[in-house]
Every structure is written in structure tokens, then in C-alpha cells.
Amino acid sequence: MKAKIFLVSLIAVSLLSGCIDHSSVEENAIIQMAGYDKGENKRIRGTVSIPQYEGSGEGSPATEVYLTASADGVKEVEEEIQKQSSKPISIGKLSVTLYSMELAEEGISDIIDILSRDPRISRNMFLGIVDGDTKDVIESKPSSSQESTSSRHLKGLIDTNTQYNFPKTNLHRFLYSYYAEGMDPFLPIIIPKDSTVELDGLAFFKGGAVVGTIPESKSFPFRMLKENFKRGMQKINFEGGTIMLDNIGSSVNYEMKGTVDDPEFDIKIDLKAEVNEMVGINREATPALAKEIEKASVDFFEKNADELIQMFKEKEIDPLGLGNFAKTRKRNFDLTKWKDNYSDLKVNVKINVEITEYGIFS
Amino acid sequence: MNKLNNTNSLDIPENYLVTPMYVFFLIHSMQIGVGILGFEKYLVEKAGYDAWISILIAGVFLHLILWMIYRLLQNGGGDIVQIHKNVFGKYIGGFLSLVFSLYFLLLTFTVIITFIEVIKVWVFPSLQVWIFVFVLLSLVYYLVSGGFRVITGVCLISVFIGLPLLLLKYFPVQAGHSLNVYPVISHSVTDILAATKQSILSFIGLEFLLIYYPFIKNPAKSKKWAHFAVFYTTMIYLISLIVTFVYFSEEQLKQVLWGTISAWKIVEFPFIERFEYVGIAMWLYVILPNICLGLWGATRIPKRLFNIKQKYVLIAFILVLFFPAAILEGRPVIDAVNNLSGQAGFYVLLYIPVLLVLKTISDKVRKKREG
Incomplete structure (x- = not known):
């Protein structure tokens, strides 16, 4: 008897569920x-x-x-x-x-x-x-x-x-x-x-x-400051011509020094890149040239990074989340004080560019 | 004759007993419930990102309480009803046991209405609450009338169904900012203790041991399982908290009502775009033992006190739960009920050491008189 009731209700439940309102895509x-x-x-x-x-x-x-x-x-x-x-x-x-x-x-x-x-x-x-x-x-x-x-x-x-x-x-x-x-x-x-x-x-x-x-041209430098990433390209002017840097791995690291009232940030970026295209540069791809390109890229990125940070300070915005970073690392973080001091904040950007490859042809 | 020996008469037939290992599932599944879906907000409001310390302190506190519960029960001659009777006498003891029964009922009620709130806000805003409550309570009636072993089975299943949900923590971690978890303690001791109290509120559930203890075969052997369960629960809460810390910013988390469900929202599979719906549906199995064991505990006490059939008490209590659960709605009411049961749970946990002291004194006095 019990089994029968159970069976009937089971069937009823499964059949009745078909009556529910449904809507298709x-x-x-x-x-x-x-x-x-x-x-x-x-x-x-x-x-x-x-x-x-x-x-x-x-x-x-x-x-x-x-x-x-x-x-x-x-x-x-x-x-x-x-x-x-x-x-x-x-x-x-x-x-x-x-x-x-x-x-x-x-x-x-x-x-x-x-x-x-x-x-x-x-x-x-x-x-x-x-x-x-x-x-x-x-x-x-x-x-x-x-x-x-x-x-x-x-x-x-x-x-x-x-x-x-x-x-x-x-x-x-x-x-x-x-x-x-x-x-x-x-x-x-x-x-x-x-x-x-x-x-x-x-x-x-x-x-x-x-x-x-x-x-859009400053998006790559900004992303370098913001997060680690493995793709993307950046054009760099070099000796009258241009070079396309092909990013194969960029990692960023924030470090905070000094006191809460007088903090100082070190932003270290390591960029590994390939060079596949050089336009208007008639030189052979040698290690010496790579060193020069690396130096030119470091100058380019550091200039851009400083400009970006300068702009953030002027607009009083913090898209990099430096304040948030400071808050998680320091005791007695005071947001209003931080905001007051933000325009004088020392941010040292240190960029290291390493060109590893020149493609499959030399 | 020796009164203490007399009280050992609470013998449960062997075919109703469960093996010591199941205490792990009984305690753990009771501790994990609706609380874990949204406990983060309340902790962060009190102690910010330092709240993880509070979870650890709460865990240690619970281990202590658990140790006391075992001390109480070891030579208490059965369950809380018997202990109350021995310590306070028939009337006061009986009254205190009834308070426990009502407290268990309140916990059950809280779980039901909080879960309904979750369903209404997240999945079906126009849910016909009374139908849902009716179906849910019918299921609960079926399970609870099956007896303690069935409930233990439900606990076991719920733990295993809940396990895969832990794997989903990978998604918010992947989308999160790891630098938030940094042991800079920037909150005062009082803040951290306030958050500890708050986290104890979501940890409650192990006090049910006071009532199902006689159902454990070789109870002395269950100790390590019970402690293991509390440790495991603490770890799960800690992981959940740290995952939400990584995923949400501190001020954001203060405004997120259900941290864990909100973190599920980032989970996306090719075949299912909104995982939180699946998660909430699965969560029904996680809260089912809370309701079942809660009701079982609440009905077991009147049975022990008045010697009436548990079935009748069960029907009465289910009716008592049904009407308010079907009617009550709205965030403020549900928050108030949650606060109330949390407070009650906190005081119940604090009452356990007091009871232990009183029991030790009364045992000594009795021994002297008899000796």
C-alpha cells in the first residue's frame, strides 16, 4: 500500500512538473x-x-x-x-x-x-x-x-x-x-x-x-604599472626609426618604504620582449644593438610612467591602488591624510627591459 | 541507594546507535549552514581585514567548549536533560531543558527563514513561500520521524554534497588581488574580540552534542572526531573568509550581504553561466541537516521530560515553525531573528562552563553526603 502511494505520488510529481510555466530563448x-x-x-x-x-x-x-x-x-x-x-x-x-x-x-x-x-x-x-x-x-x-x-x-x-x-x-x-x-x-x-x-x-x-x-598609446605603459601580463606590443622610437617591442612577459612589483606619514614607493618592472620589426634602422642585430634598444625602451617607459603618475597626482586619482596597497601594509593608515599627502608622494619607477629574441632570422 | 547509578538508566538500544566516527559529520554539518553564506560582512565591519585572527580565536574557544561538553557528559548519565535534573532538580532543571528545546527550535527557524530569504533575493523573487515551506517541512518530517540514524545519514550526505562547492573557491582567488592578505594587525584587541564573538555566532551547532550524546556508541572514542570536526569547520570558515578578502576590497565587502554567494557569481563554465543558482540549490542539502537535527533535538527534550511520543511533539513543532516561516519576510525581520538566535547561541555556549562548574560542585556535595 505504502509503496503504491509512493509510486503514484512520484509519477504525479514528475508529470505535474511539466505543467509549470516555461519560457524558451x-x-x-x-x-x-x-x-x-x-x-x-x-x-x-x-x-x-x-x-x-x-x-x-x-x-x-x-x-x-x-x-x-x-x-x-x-x-x-x-x-x-x-x-x-x-x-x-x-x-x-x-x-x-x-x-x-x-x-x-x-x-x-x-x-x-x-x-x-x-x-x-x-x-x-x-x-x-x-x-x-x-x-x-x-x-x-x-x-x-x-x-x-x-x-x-x-x-x-x-x-x-x-x-x-x-x-x-x-x-x-x-x-x-x-x-x-x-x-x-x-x-x-x-x-x-x-x-x-x-x-x-x-x-x-x-x-x-x-x-x-x-x-591608446599610453595604455601599454599603464598596464605595465598595473599588473603582470604576457602579451601586447609597444612602438618605440629609436635613432630616427621605430621598433616594435613584442611583450612576452612583464611583471610588476610594488614596495613601500618609509613611515606612514612619509611613504615612498618603489615600483619595479621587469619586461621581457622580442623584437621582430625594425623600421628605418639600418643596423645589424647584434647584442650591442640589443643593449641600446633596451636602454631606449627603459627611457621610454620610465618617461611614460612618470608622466602617468604625475597625471594621477594632478587629478588626485589612484588607479594603481597605491593607497590600497599602503593600507594593507601599514598600521594606522589614515585615508584623509594619505589623500592630503598624495600629491607629494615619492614614487620611483625602476624598469628593466630584457630583449631576449629577434625572431627566427638574423 | 546510589542516586548516580540510578541516573544511568538512559540506555538506547544498540540498533539506534551510531559509530563514533559519525560525530564528525554530525558536528561539522550542523556548524555549516546559512551563516557561512554571509558571515564575512559582519566580521569585516568589526575588524576589517584582521578578522581572520578572530576566526582562529573562535576556533580555539570552540575546542575548549567542546572539551567542556565532553567533561559534562562523560559522567553525566546521559544527556542535558539528565544533567539538568541532577544539578537543579526536577522543576528548575526541567525548565532549563525546555529553554534548550526552544533554543534549538529557534535555530531551526532561523535557518529556514534565512534560506528562504536567499532564495527570494537571488533566484525567485516571487516565490510562494508557504508552498516551499510546506514541501521543505514535509521532507523534514519524513527524515526526522525516521529517527536519529536517518538524520546522521543526512548529515553525511550533506557534507559530501557540500565538498565540491569548496573547489569553486579557485575562481574568486584567480580573479582576486593577492596583496590584500597581509598580516598587518591594525585593529585593537576589542575590535578583534568583537569579531570573534560575531564569528562564534556562525559556528554554533556543536551544542547539539548535549542531546545526541547517548546515541553514540563508545562515546569516549568520538572525542577525537568531534575535535577534528570543529577544526575542519574552523578551517573552512577561514578559507572562505580569506577567499572573500582576496576577491573583494574591504569597503566593498562591508556592503556585500552574502559574501560567499557573491563570490560564486564570478564562476563561469561554458555550460553554465550563473553558478550561484546551482550553488544555492545545492546549499539546500547543506542546510537540511541543520533543520533536521535542530528539530530532532528540539523534540527530543520534551519527549525526555514528559515521556510523550516524539512524533506528536514533532508535528506540533512543525506547525509552530510553519506559520511564522510562511509569513515573516523582509530583511530587517530576518536580521533581527538572526541576531536573536546568534545571541542566544552565544549565551548557550557561555552557559556550558557555568553548568560544568555547578555540576562538579553538586557531584562533590553528593559524594560527601553519600560517603
Whole structure:
């Protein structure tokens, strides 16, 4: 008897579970990319891209639709966009969020708060600042794109380039430095060009607002200061010509000396590189030349590093997280005092470049 | 006649006993529950990145308490009910045992509503709470009415189901900043002790030994397993804490309500993008022994006191749990209940040394009178 009841209820449970509401991918509007611009009258204009799976059989490229709405807040944008969508929108697969420079310069603290609060949002999501209108970037899939949709294009663009010259970035990293004491976040800048979009530098935040930018050419030196990495290329001027340094391993090490009130930082960088291309230099690849190139590179990187740190001091930002570093190493760390002394902070950058290879031809 | 010998009458038939090794699972699975999902925030609020010291201090403290519990039980003639009766007499002792029963019920209740809160915030905001509570409590009724051995089995399974979740700590560590873990002690002793108290709140659970001790075969041999369990729990808490330190910045962690679940968010597999959903679902198995053993302990005490069938008490207690669990909601209420049960647990742990002293005195007095 007991076994019968058990069996019946087991069957009932497994059959009844089929009655639950279910939704398939085609019946949802899955937002994969969102962008926010400054709208009229202090409103926010949000644009989203939604891939369309229906009708696109195997082999044929997926298409996207773009919806735009203006509202006072980010959540309201979501609601306004829902009004235009025939399918329920879901933001669980949001993989890229863009903000226009105009908006970011005014501050996006409110939006950041939502990002850290909403459990549906992935911490691996990419954030980016668009120099221009995010609507243009989202709605125009570059003709040169290797991907089928613009959201996949941008995701791939950021994902790939942060393995090369651009420092690693995602929502978690951004929030980490946003909330940390003695550390400020940064995001990559994206600009639309004629037939393509490209990463074009880094935007530095103070609190929730962008206060400074660096061009793409300085991204490599910044990444050297920030983290260890194994790829990327840097052009260096040498005796009227140029050399491409191909990074095969860069490691950075911070050291703190002195007292809490009068700290001094040593940043040591070891860069191993290959040289595969020399343009406009008519010399033979000899160890002596390598030494000269190494010296020229050290000068180049040290100059750039000093300029970057000087700029950070002027803008009173700390993207390298030196304050955060000091906090974990020293007792009685006082943030306000640290901030007061930040502009006079001594930071010695010591760079060691080692050129190991010249390719397979000499 | 000799009263002490009389009290040794609590003999559990051998087929209800568990081997000493299972004490490891009983203690460990009871200590790991909803607390570990979000204990980091409260520790960091008190002692910042120095909170790892607090975990170690709390671990040592728990080893001491565990030693005392064994001292209490070794010649106590059974469980806490018997000890209370011997030390305080029938009425006061009985009353104190009932307080323990209510405390166990409160712990169970806390686990249920906190886990429901997690489900609602993270997975299903529009969850029909009463249906979930109904299904959960039906399952718990089925398990608890199966007796102590079944519950031990649940504990065993829960430990093994929880194990693979530990491997996931790799992901946040990989994404983290290793330089945060540096032994610079920048907080005062009081701060660190405050955090120690806070971490003890999530460590509670070993006091159930006071009630299931008679069910252990060769209890003296279970000692090393019990200590091993407490050590293992301390290590798991320590690892969890250090992983969240590496992953979150200090000020960020102060605002993260569920540190461990939030750290799961970075886990991404090609076949599953949001691991926290899987983690929360698996966590049901981790909290199941908490609810089962909690209810079993809570119902066992009235049975011992009033000699009524445990089944009736169980049904009554499940009804008592059902209605508030289905109705209560909102972060402030749940925080308040968590605080209350944490405080209660802290005082229960502090009560154990007091009880040990009183018991030693009363044993001596009795011996003198009889001698």
C-alpha cells in the first residue's frame, strides 16, 4: 500500500512538473548590450540590443533589434523598453554596458549602485565608455566585423584586447576599485570610426565620474604599472626609426618604504620582449644593438610612467591602488591624510627591459 | 541507594546507535549552514581585514567548549536533560531543558527563514513561500520521524554534497588581488574580540552534542572526531573568509550581504553561466541537516521530560515553525531573528562552563553526603 502511494505520488510529481510555466530563448527578449547616453532635460537615454533567434535557421546569421527609450533612471529605462517590446525582456545575459563620455563625466554613481545590487547581472560583464553616442555604437554593426551581431563584436573586442595592450577589466574589477579605499577605477574608451569601432584609451574615474583619460598609446605603459601580463606590443622610437617591442612577459612589483606619514614607493618592472620589426634602422642585430634598444625602451617607459603618475597626482586619482596597497601594509593608515599627502608622494619607477629574441632570422 | 547509578538508566538500544566516527559529520554539518553564506560582512565591519585572527580565536574557544561538553557528559548519565535534573532538580532543571528545546527550535527557524530569504533575493523573487515551506517541512518530517540514524545519514550526505562547492573557491582567488592578505594587525584587541564573538555566532551547532550524546556508541572514542570536526569547520570558515578578502576590497565587502554567494557569481563554465543558482540549490542539502537535527533535538527534550511520543511533539513543532516561516519576510525581520538566535547561541555556549562548574560542585556535595 505504502509503496503504491509512493509510486503514484512520484509519477504525479514528475508529470505535474511539466505543467509549470516555461519560457524558451525565442520567447524572451534577451538584452545582450545596453548603452546609456545623456538625453534631453537631464534624462537618460538607454539603448539596448536584442538578438533575434526566431527565423534565423542554422547557418544564417542572427539578427538584432535595437530599442531606445528615455527615462529618469536606469530601471525606468528598462520599463520603457519593455513597453516597446513584444516579448518579456531579460537582462541576465547582459554582457556589455556602455556609457557615453558626457554621462560619465557627470557621474554614474547611481548606475553603479544598481549594478552592484542586481543579482541577475554577471560580474564578468564588460563596461566601457564611448566617446560619442552609445546609440551609434550599438546600432551600427561595423561592416568589418567578424561577428554576426554588434553585441558579440563589442564583447569580443574588449575581451581580446584586454589580453593585449589594455588592462583587464570587468564589472567586478570596476566595483572592487570603486568601493576600495585608496583605489580608483578605470574603464576602456571605445570610439566609433568610419567602418569600425575601436578601443581608444582609458578613462579614469574619481568616485563615479570620469576625470581624466589617456590615449591608446599610453595604455601599454599603464598596464605595465598595473599588473603582470604576457602579451601586447609597444612602438618605440629609436635613432630616427621605430621598433616594435613584442611583450612576452612583464611583471610588476610594488614596495613601500618609509613611515606612514612619509611613504615612498618603489615600483619595479621587469619586461621581457622580442623584437621582430625594425623600421628605418639600418643596423645589424647584434647584442650591442640589443643593449641600446633596451636602454631606449627603459627611457621610454620610465618617461611614460612618470608622466602617468604625475597625471594621477594632478587629478588626485589612484588607479594603481597605491593607497590600497599602503593600507594593507601599514598600521594606522589614515585615508584623509594619505589623500592630503598624495600629491607629494615619492614614487620611483625602476624598469628593466630584457630583449631576449629577434625572431627566427638574423 | 546510589542516586548516580540510578541516573544511568538512559540506555538506547544498540540498533539506534551510531559509530563514533559519525560525530564528525554530525558536528561539522550542523556548524555549516546559512551563516557561512554571509558571515564575512559582519566580521569585516568589526575588524576589517584582521578578522581572520578572530576566526582562529573562535576556533580555539570552540575546542575548549567542546572539551567542556565532553567533561559534562562523560559522567553525566546521559544527556542535558539528565544533567539538568541532577544539578537543579526536577522543576528548575526541567525548565532549563525546555529553554534548550526552544533554543534549538529557534535555530531551526532561523535557518529556514534565512534560506528562504536567499532564495527570494537571488533566484525567485516571487516565490510562494508557504508552498516551499510546506514541501521543505514535509521532507523534514519524513527524515526526522525516521529517527536519529536517518538524520546522521543526512548529515553525511550533506557534507559530501557540500565538498565540491569548496573547489569553486579557485575562481574568486584567480580573479582576486593577492596583496590584500597581509598580516598587518591594525585593529585593537576589542575590535578583534568583537569579531570573534560575531564569528562564534556562525559556528554554533556543536551544542547539539548535549542531546545526541547517548546515541553514540563508545562515546569516549568520538572525542577525537568531534575535535577534528570543529577544526575542519574552523578551517573552512577561514578559507572562505580569506577567499572573500582576496576577491573583494574591504569597503566593498562591508556592503556585500552574502559574501560567499557573491563570490560564486564570478564562476563561469561554458555550460553554465550563473553558478550561484546551482550553488544555492545545492546549499539546500547543506542546510537540511541543520533543520533536521535542530528539530530532532528540539523534540527530543520534551519527549525526555514528559515521556510523550516524539512524533506528536514533532508535528506540533512543525506547525509552530510553519506559520511564522510562511509569513515573516523582509530583511530587517530576518536580521533581527538572526541576531536573536546568534545571541542566544552565544549565551548557550557561555552557559556550558557555568553548568560544568555547578555540576562538579553538586557531584562533590553528593559524594560527601553519600560517603
